[in-house]
Amino acid sequence: xxxxxxxxxxxxxxxxxxxxxxxxxxxxxxxxxxxxxxxxxxxxxxxxxxxxxxxxxxxxxxxxxxxxxxxxxxxxxxxxxxxxxxxxxxxxxxxxxxxxxxxxxxxxxxxxxxxxxxxxxxxxxxxxxxxxxxxxxxxxxxxxxxxxxxxxxxxxxxxxxxxxxxxxxxxxxxxxxxxxxxxxxxxxxxxxxxxxxxxxxxxxxxxxxxxxxxxxxxxxxxxxxxxxxxxxxxxxxxxxxxxxxxxxxxxxxxxxxxxxxxxxxxxxxxxxxxxxxxxxxxxxxxxxxxxxxxxxxxxxxxxxxxxxxxxxxxxxxxxxxxxxxxxxxxxxxxxxxxxxxxxxxxxxxxxxxxxxx
Numbered sequence: 001x002x003x004x005x006x007x008x009x010x011x012x013x014x015x016x017x018x019x020x021x022x023x024x025x026x027x028x029x030x031x032x033x034x035x036x037x038x039x040x041x042x043x044x045x046x047x048x049x050x051x052x053x054x055x056x057x058x059x060x061x062x063x064x065x066x067x068x069x070x071x072x073x074x075x076x077x078x079x080x081x082x083x084x085x086x087x088x089x090x091x092x093x094x095x096x097x098x099x100x101x102x103x104x105x106x107x108x109x110x111x112x113x114x115x116x117x118x119x120x121x122x123x124x125x126x127x128x129x130x131x132x133x134x135x136x137x138x139x140x141x142x143x144x145x146x147x148x149x150x151x152x153x154x155x156x157x158x159x160x161x162x163x164x165x166x167x168x169x170x171x172x173x174x175x176x177x178x179x180x181x182x183x184x185x186x187x188x189x190x191x192x193x194x195x196x197x198x199x200x201x202x203x204x205x206x207x208x209x210x211x212x213x214x215x216x217x218x219x220x221x222x223x224x225x226x227x228x229x230x231x232x233x234x235x236x237x238x239x240x241x242x243x244x245x246x247x248x249x250x251x252x253x254x255x256x257x258x259x260x261x262x263x264x265x266x267x268x269x270x271x272x273x274x275x276x277x278x279x280x281x282x283x284x285x286x287x288x289x290x291x292x293x294x295x296x297x298x299x300x301x302x303x304x305x306x307x308x309x310x311x312x313x314x315x316x317x318x319x320x321x322x323x324x325x326x327x328x329x330x331x332x333x334x335x336x337x338x339x340x341x342x343x344x345x346x347x348x349x350x351x352x353x354x355x356x357x
Contacts, residue, residue, distance in 0.1 A: 001188065001189045001190075001191050001194075001200070001204070001211060001214045002041035002042075002186075002188050003187045003188070003189070003203075004039040004040070004041065004078060004079065004207075004210055005081060005185055005186070006022065006079065006081040007187075007203055007207065007210075008187035009022065009182060009185055011162070011187070011200075012158060012182060012185060012187075015154055015157055015158040015161070016154055017151070017155065017158065017182055017185075018179075018180070018181050018182065019083075019182040019183075019185065020035075020083045020085075020086045020173075020181055020183070021083070021084045022081050022082060022083035022084065023081070023082055024039075024079050024080065024081055024082070025064045025068070025079070025080040025081070025082055027082075029057075029060075029082055030082065032055070032056070032057075032060075032084070033053065033054065033084075034053070034054045034060050034082050034083060034084060034085055035054075035084075035085050036051070036052045036054050036060055036063040036064050036067060036080060036082055037050070037051050037080065037081045037082075037083060037184075038050030038051065038067040038068070038070060038072065038077040038080055039078050039079040039080060039081055039210070040071075040072045040076065040077045040078060041075055041078075042072045042073040042074075042075045043073070043186070044073060048070070048072045048073070050067050050070055050072050050077060052067065053085060064082070078209070078210040079210065086173060086175075086181060086183075089173035089175055089181075089183075090145070090173070090174040090175075091112065091113035091114050091171035091172065091173065091174075091183070092109075092110060092111055092112065092144075092145065092147070092148055092172040092174055093108070093109065093112065093113035093114075093117045093123075093168075093169070093171065093172060094108070094109050094110075094148055094152050094169050094170075094172055095107075095108040095109075095166070095167065095168035095169070095170070096108075096133070096155055096156060096159050096164070096166070096167050096168075097165065097166040097167075097168075098164070098165045098166070103129070104128055104129050104130075105127070105129070105130060105133050105136070105159065106125060106126070106127050107124075107125065107126040107128070107133070107136045107137055107139075107152065108123060108124065108125055108140070109123070109124040109140040109141055109144060109148050109152065110144075111144050111148070113171035113172055113183075114171055117170055124140045124144070125140070126139050126140040130160060133159070133160070134153055134156055137152035137153055137156050138153075140152065145174055145178070146178060147172070147174045147178055147179070147180040148172065150180065151169060151172055151180055151182075155167050155169070162187070162189055162197065162199075163189060163190050163197065164187060164188065164190070165189060165190055166186065166187070166188040167186070167188075168186040168187075169182045169183070169184065169185050170183075170186075171183040191214055191217060194214070194217075194218065201218065204218060205218070213225045220274065220277060221264070221267060221274075222261075222263055222264045222267070222274065223260065223261065224259060224260070224261050224263075224278065224281060225259060225260045225261075226258065226259050226281075226285075227247060227259060227260050228256055228258055229258075229285070230286075230287055231256040231257050231258030231285065231288075232256050232285075232287040232288055232289045232290070233250065233255060233256060233257045233288075233289070233290055233291075233357060234258050234259060234279075234283075234285060234288050234291040234292070234321075235247070235259050235260070235261050235282075235291075235292055235294070236263065236275070236278055236279070236282070236291055236292070236293045236294070236295075236309075237261050237262070237263065237292075237293070237294045237295070238262055238263050238264060238294075238295050238296065238297075238300075239296055240262040242294070242296055243262055243294075246292075246294055246350075247260060249350075249354070250354070250357075255354075255357060256287075257292075258282065258285045258288060259281070261278060263275070263278060265295060265300040265305055266298070266299050266300055268300075268304075268305075268308060270304065270308070271308075272308040272309075272311040272312045272315065275308055275309060275312035276311075276315045278312075279291075279312050279313065279315075279316040279319050280316055280319075282319065283316055283318050283319040288319075289321055290321050290323075290357055291321060291322070291323045291324070292324050292354075293309070293323060293325040293326065293327070294326050294353070295326070295327050295329070296328045296329060297327070297328065297329025297330060300329060300330070301330055301331050302327050302331045302332050302334065302335035303334035303335050303338060304331075305327075306327075306335035306339050307338060309323075309325075309339070310339070310342055323344050324345075324357060325339060325344055325345070325347070325353070326346070326347050326348065326352075327346055327347075327348065332348065
């Protein structure tokens, strides 16, 4: 989950990570002058004009309304944070990110921060397992302003506690007296760990409109994300990795998948409700012309899945497009017979399925 900056800073306060006083637009304002910041799960806000300075309330309100109507990298601005402009400071950089291949955490630090910091020649990098993260922070901060090590150690504590994938402060504001503030903050957490994270779950439940895909997963127990609002191929698929590979394959062929889905067929237990919800969401796509079903079943009985799929299709009459079905697994012949009787051809070969799109 890519947290909005405001939510990341509220959570960071629990770990003694300070930030400039701030509030969402419409709440009580912190002391001015201000920085008006669009809240969107994407980088590049400054370049896109979604971060602006304001010297008086009229200017602040104008900026806030303009930013609220913006999109950044295709993502709509979800809210606007009004933050006190803390004045002249030195800008630095600190980040921790999980490297999936090794399971280790990379610590990045620089005595300079701001735009395109990752291209700086002086960027420090250390790699360490989670239980040696504090030592890696100290090594990366050796010879840099002490505020960087202090901030890095607090970020390491938060990284572990929140089961984060990435935490970044850029810029890290360092004052003349050596104190520091998180000028901007990025936090990405592991959705699969939400059941162990009551604070994050409460955040999603409180601000569900800002995190629709995560809220959907909490409410329904599976993953569904619209990846291209203009896409014309609805995907009914299982397996997160296989589904991502399928999206990549379709795009490589010039096709336009509408959604990502890991429907987790093993959790259906004879109930078509999950499939009904998916087909309803796919039907909401304005350009959908076909539904591609790609199920690689392990414990799932494909005969049962075929019956549930027909029940779900009947329950969503607004979805009138053809279905292309590729199934692999137990009781394929039974599923083929059930779907064939309904006029839906089935194949075990992905190439044959894609050729029909």
